[in-house]
Amino acid sequence: MKKIVIANWKMNPQSLREAEDLFKNVKKKSSKLKKVKIIICPPAVYIERLRKLSEKTNTTFLGAQDCFYREYGAWTGKLSPKMLRNVGADFVILGHSELKSLGDTYDDINIKVKLALKNKLTPIICVGEENRDNQGTYFSMIEKQILSALSGVGSQFSDKIIIAYEPIWAVGKDAKKIISPEELIQIVIFIKKILADKYGVEKIKKINILYGGSVNFRNVEELIQKSGVNGFLIGRDSLVYKNFNNILDIIENS
Numbered sequence: 001m002k003k004i005v006i007a008n009w010k011m012n013p014q015s016l017r018e019a020e021d022l023f024k025n026v027k028k029k030s031s032k033l034k035k036v037k038i039i040i041c042p043p044a045v046y047i048e049r050l051r052k053l054s055e056k057t058n059t060t061f062l063g064a065q066d067c068f069y070r071e072y073g074a075w076t077g078k079l080s081p082k083m084l085r086n087v088g089a090d091f092v093i094l095g096h097s098e099l100k101s102l103g104d105t106y107d108d109i110n111i112k113v114k115l116a117l118k119n120k121l122t123p124i125i126c127v128g129e130e131n132r133d134n135q136g137t138y139f140s141m142i143e144k145q146i147l148s149a150l151s152g153v154g155s156q157f158s159d160k161i162i163i164a165y166e167p168i169w170a171v172g173k174d175a176k177k178i179i180s181p182e183e184l185i186q187i188v189i190f191i192k193k194i195l196a197d198k199y200g201v202e203k204i205k206k207i208n209i210l211y212g213g214s215v216n217f218r219n220v221e222e223l224i225q226k227s228g229v230n231g232f233l234i235g236r237d238s239l240v241y242k243n244f245n246n247i248l249d250i251i252e253n254s
């Protein structure tokens, strides 16, 4: 299975020109990689144009950063899964902690997952605890998030979902600390167990479990080699050419 690297550009960059430059860099790099699949999640306004730039190689895929939980209708400012699919997205990030903090609920995320699948978008489901305690209550929090996101999602879709474990305490510029491979491998095993109980051991071999939270070229080698994840969701360092290229090289050669 190829390793997966997802770039979450968030609300960056500010112009199409800059987005094209960033994307061309990734595309050039990706054509030299054999073991890594790259999914760029730019602001939705850039997807269609970037899709045109990616068409010739198809080594770099595009995803959206969210979709709405309704398919049609009078919803000012919202984007339906089908619209995103029609402009060229193959993936969609759902349940990102920044959107949860703006009100995205477990129920919303579950509807979005189902609508994404219905519209042939692969959902990248973000889960992760806000804080850790010594009692391990974060395990039940992660379980609840996964099971509610996948409620009513049958095993025929199990190879079409990606789980991104993103502990909120490790994400973004306010991250409190960096996760260790030892901490991460426990969670990866735990997530696999939840998915195996739901879908069966055979099915879960095809489910990608990724990690996101302050991944950079200094910590990525240890994380890919020792934590059991199949790739990463990267925020800040996906916006810096050199750093992102470094990360991709390290994963390719690990």
Ligand code: PEP
Binding pocket: 008, 166, 170, 171, 172, 173, 175, 212, 213, 214, 215, 233, 234, 235, 236, 237
């Ligand atoms: C994120 O916001 O999903 C993320 C992983 O960000 P960063 O890599 O900047 O911590």
